[in-house]
Amino acid sequence: MTSFAKPSINLKNAKRNALGLTWHDYEGAMSTLCAGCGHDSVSACMAKAFFELSIEPHRAVKISGIGCSSKTTAYFLNEAHGINTVHGRMPSVATGAAAANSGLTYIGVSGDGDSLSIGMGQFAHAMRRNVNMLYMLENNGVYGLTKGQFSASADVGSKSKKGEVNLAPPIDPVTLAMSLGATFVARAFSGDREQLVPLIKAGLKHNGFGLIDVISPCVSFNDHAGSTKSYAHTYKYYHKAVHADYVPMSKEIKTSYDAGSSVPVKLHDGGSIVLRKIDEDYDPYDRGAAYAQVVERAAKGEIVTGLLYVDETQEDMAATNKLASRPLNTMPYDELCPGNAELTALQNRYR
Amino acid sequence: MTKSVVNDFVIKLANVNGTGSSSANGLLMKSIFRMGVPVVGKNVFPSNIQGLPTWYEIRVTGEGYGARSGDVDIMVAMNANTYARDIAELRPGGVLIYDSTWPRQHVLSRSDVTVLGVPFAQMCNDAFAVARSRVLMKNMAYVGTVAALLDIDPDVIRGLVREMFVKKPKLIDLNMQAIALGYDYAKTNFECPLAMRVEPLDKTAGKIMIDGNTAAGLGCVYAGATVGAWYPITPSTSLMDAFKSWCEKFRIDPETGEHNYCIIQAEDELSAVGMVVGASWNGARSFTPTSGPGISLMSEFIGFAYYAEIPLVLFDVQRVGPSTGMPTRTQQCDVQLCAYASHGDTRHILLFPADPGECFTMAADAFDLAERYQAPVFVLSDIDIGMNDWMVDELTWDDARQPDRGKVLDVDQIKDLDKFYRYRDPDGDGVPYRTLPGTHPKGAYFTRGSGHNADGAYTENETEYQEVLDRLLRKWRGAAEHVPSPIVKSAKGGKARWGIIAYGSSDCAVLEACDTLAKDGLHLDYMRVRGFPFSDEIYDFVNAHDLVFVVEQNRDAQLRGLMMLETQIPRVKLESILHYSGEPLTSCFVHEHIKSCIRKEQSA
Structure with a gap:
């Protein structure tokens, strides 16, 4: 099957962002996913977040692995370069790309199979390196393209479409990320744009590795009764703990927040992430406490969502490697090549 | 004697x-x-x-x-x-x-x-x-x-x-x-x-003593490489150590302390080559040093880079296999692995340095070739060259040399296009034009390892798929005339009946054996192969002799196998001289084996 061109509809009165672009300018090719797939909602949220942040589409880079989720990098931001790499290896490509040019905005899109099974190692190490990127893990508990096998995020007791019950304990990307030192850890639900779009904006503006684990149901293979990753199950059990909004530097934070319940987190670009605690007891600044809360709620079957942990103080990969502020990929050659005179001199020790 | x-x-x-x-x-x-x-x-x-x-x-x-x-x-x-x-x-x-x-x-x-x-x-x-x-x-x-x-x-x-x-x-x-x-x-x-x-x-005036890994690391600096990713493996580790120390000398801004390079120690070779793919795709000269086991692990990405046409520079400092083998002993055992690395129809560009001096020059050449052909390029060194100090001519650099960055469209060129098509062949040389992320909205395209057509769009259409695959082969064949050409040392005194073909670290032993064989009255022409795909000169050389000895440091006659697969050379014209003990080849071994083969032939 070839991809279909999406009809271009330019509405006269379409809302324009600070760059004068409309939402349409942030769209991608026509999706080839199943009707009702959670991933399509996520792609729409990505486009919306980029539009609202007024990021030039071509200054973004979309990177993915293999799987249904990984296909979606073609379905938003047509004017951005995209690369659909090798199964489970998106993080390494993103890492190399970010090293070559730290001046672009990097979005990695992956799934639970791509990130938690074949690509678990790369996923973990990209977090350790604090690569400056937003990592969308579109999590449906199932392998879609190969038609319905359990993934590593399937819950114990969750039933497959064929009636098989999963017995192996799930890998939770959120607690995994917290334990590995990730600096922005969030969970969301593809069915809740009000929560997801602001989270994506905050994640894009976060300096360092941002993970959003998005419960994104698979309508074809994992949306039946007995599945814990279905729309119905997720609607029933998801619990918003902390809402996050990105506020640019240009905007003054006007709303007053109850002391203790919300604190703006200052970002490198001068803007802030404003957190609104829905759950008074939840502490997104304390890694240990946040971890305990997520584990505790999960044991009760609750799906805790929102910005669950944030730490804006850590250096990203570019900083730990003391990368030049100018991108390496445009460094003039004469600054990189020491020349023949230096070559002659350095060989003294070999004479 | x-x-x-x-x-x-x-x-x-x-x-x-x-x-x-x-x-x-x-x-x-x-x-x-x-x-x-x-x-x-x-x-x-x-x-x-x-x-x-x-x-x-x-x-x-x-x-x-x-x-x-x-x-x-x-x-x-x-x-x-x-x-x-x-x-x-x-x-x-x-x-x-x-x-x-x-x-x-x-x-x-x-x-x-x-x-x-x-x-x-x-x-x-x-x-x-x-x-x-x-x-x-x-x-x-x-x-x-x-x-x-x-x-x-x-x-x-x-x-x-x-x-x-x-x-x-x-x-x-x-x-x-x-x-x-x-x-x-x-x-x-x-x-x-x-x-x-x-x-x-x-x-020894005008000579230095240096190992190949140090020279290759230096070559990467001179080539303008900025991103190196690797996973430690003997015997390639010292190549990245060298690159790092040269970068610390030449690539740190003395005032700001900023680095004009980025070295990442990856979690494994899969990740190392993935980082190189990402950095190269994004326009930085990038490389990974490894050895045979690493190439095995990198193979999936190598095929991706071949098909999606992303420049890659890989140094394979060969060691004795199979499996863990003898990791500190030398061999030329990855020739075929690298020539066809990955699944599907894949063919790659290989360079065979013979000494540390060529590790330096071929490192720089590898980046030019990788970017010109938008393809993986392998530099096949080995532990003998990589880790031993060799006496070679002092290294020199032509200050007028500029890197060949290949067909990369800049912002003005992109602006002038009606639409950018990633995999078309407007110049007829099989090499398409590419764009780098962040340059201009009109330059954006989607890079994929799945079936794609000349426009860069997804396809499962047989004609469109084959068009791209056939062009890739044309592109690869075009590289034959641009890899370093073979070097021939003709026997003294006219036409020789026999020839020798060798490559890489076998060179010195063969050169000396030519001298000692001549003392025995046996005069042979010698061709050192320096790159793959093979140029016509190799075919012509074999044709001009009754019999050609192919000297290699592996059991399975890997270069001879490649020659039989890739050229019309008849099998009977190639006689293998194989040394695969793990110790560097000796001139005596080459001399004795060629001599006894010739004697056998003469007495038959």
């Missing part, structure tokens, strides 16, 4: 690894080099940190040959555990130096060699208080003894010791003292010098 004894012999030093012998052996070799006498050094070491046998071979060669000869004339036997085999290796009339601190088993003695006992351990135990010093200084003591016996200039040694410890001056006196112990003992107790000895020459 009578043997000249001045400036033509081999010293072999048998040691225990982890005892500091390697720097002492390096010192000995460098001293001879500084006296203007060409040397060849081979370090044969175990896959171990401490306690196992290790050997260092120094060939003193006034003629300036570059390979092992296959003889051992002087054995410094410092390892009791290998004593028996070390003595056995010595040629009749040779000299054995051993540590006489402890009694020697008579069964291990030989009457046809000169045996010189020196109480190295005793002298060092008496002279030095610290236990570690006693171990380390034994090495320096035998350097002194060998220097006295071979008439090596003590001033040259002293100068080198001062250079060695320029950052730890306290160690200079200690080491000098140890050298003097061994030197004085020999002068007092033996007749010095031996008939086998070193006489100063002027044959």
Whole structure:
């Protein structure tokens, strides 16, 4: 099957962002996913977040692995370069790309199979390196393209479409990320744009590795009764703990927040992430406490969502490697090549 | 064959690894080099940190040959555990130096060699208080003894010791003292010098002694590489170590401390090559050094880069396989692995450096080729080239040289396009145009390893798929004329019936064998292959001879196999000479095998 061109509809009165672009300018090719797939909602949220942040589409880079989720990098931001790499290896490509040019905005899109099974190692190490990127893990508990096998995020007791019950304990990307030192850890639900779009904006503006684990149901293979990753199950059990909004530097934070319940987190670009605690007891600044809360709620079957942990103080990969502020990929050659005179001199020790 | 004894012999030093012998052996070799006498050094070491046998071979060669000869004339036997085999290796009339601190088993003695006992351990135990010093200084003591016996200039040694410890001056006196112990003992107790000895020459001017990994790392700096990703693996690790130290010297802004490079130690080779894919796709010159097992792990990404047309530079410092094999021993065993790495129809560009000098130049060439052809390029070195110090011509760089970044559209070129199509072939050379992320909205495209057409769009259409695949083959074939061309050394005195083809680290042994075969009245032309895909010259060379010997350091005749697959050369015209023990090839091996093949053919 070839991809279909999406009809271009330019509405006269379409809302324009600070760059004068409309939402349409942030769209991608026509999706080839199943009707009702959670991933399509996520792609729409990505486009919306980029539009609202007024990021030039071509200054973004979309990177993915293999799987249904990984296909979606073609379905938003047509004017951005995209690369659909090798199964489970998106993080390494993103890492190399970010090293070559730290001046672009990097979005990695992956799934639970791509990130938690074949690509678990790369996923973990990209977090350790604090690569400056937003990592969308579109999590449906199932392998879609190969038609319905359990993934590593399937819950114990969750039933497959064929009636098989999963017995192996799930890998939770959120607690995994917290334990590995990730600096922005969030969970969301593809069915809740009000929560997801602001989270994506905050994640894009976060300096360092941002993970959003998005419960994104698979309508074809994992949306039946007995599945814990279905729309119905997720609607029933998801619990918003902390809402996050990105506020640019240009905007003054006007709303007053109850002391203790919300604190703006200052970002490198001068803007802030404003957190609104829905759950008074939840502490997104304390890694240990946040971890305990997520584990505790999960044991009760609750799906805790929102910005669950944030730490804006850590250096990203570019900083730990003391990368030049100018991108390496445009460094003039004469600054990189020491020349023949230096070559002659350095060989003294070999004479 | 009578043997000249001045400036033509081999010293072999048998040691225990982890005892500091390697720097002492390096010192000995460098001293001879500084006296203007060409040397060849081979370090044969175990896959171990401490306690196992290790050997260092120094060939003193006034003629300036570059390979092992296959003889051992002087054995410094410092390892009791290998004593028996070390003595056995010595040629009749040779000299054995051993540590006489402890009694020697008579069964291990030989009457046809000169045996010189020196109480190295005793002298060092008496002279030095610290236990570690006693171990380390034994090495320096035998350097002194060998220097006295071979008439090596003590001033040259002293100068080198001062250079060695320029950052730890306290160690200079200690080491000098140890050298003097061994030197004085020999002068007092033996007749010095031996008939086998070193006489100063002027044959090392304009030469350096350097290992291939250091030179390759330097080549990457000169090529303008900015991103290096790797996973530690013997014997390629020192390539990235070298790149790092050169970058620290040349690529850090003295004022800001900012780095004009990024080195990432990956979690495995899959990730290392993925990082190179990402960085190269994003327009940085990027590379990964590895060895055979790493290439196996990288293969999926290599196929991706081949099909999605992303430049990649990979250094494969080959070691003995299969599997873990013998990781510190040398072979040319990844030729076919690299030529066709990955699933599906894939063919790659290979470069075969023959010495550290070519590691430097071919490192730079590899980046040009990778970017010109938007494809993976492999530099196939090996542990012999990569980790041994070789005497080569001083490295030079043409300051007018500019990198060939290939067909990358800049912002103005993109603006002028109606629409950008990633995989079309407007120039007819099979090489498409590419754009870099962030340049301009009109340049954006989607890179994928799944089926795509010339426009860069997803396809499962047979015609569109084949169009791209056929162009990739045309593109690859075009590289044949741009990889380094073969070098031919014709036999003296007209048309030779036989030819030799070799590549990489076999070169020196073959060059010397050509000389020794000529002395036997056998004259052969020699072609050294330096790249793949093969150019027509290789076919023509084989055609011009009745029989061509293909010398390789692997069991399965991998280059010969490639030649049969990729050219119309008839199988019967290629006779394999195969050496795959893990030790560097000797000229004697090549000489004997070719000679016996020819004799067999002549008597048939």
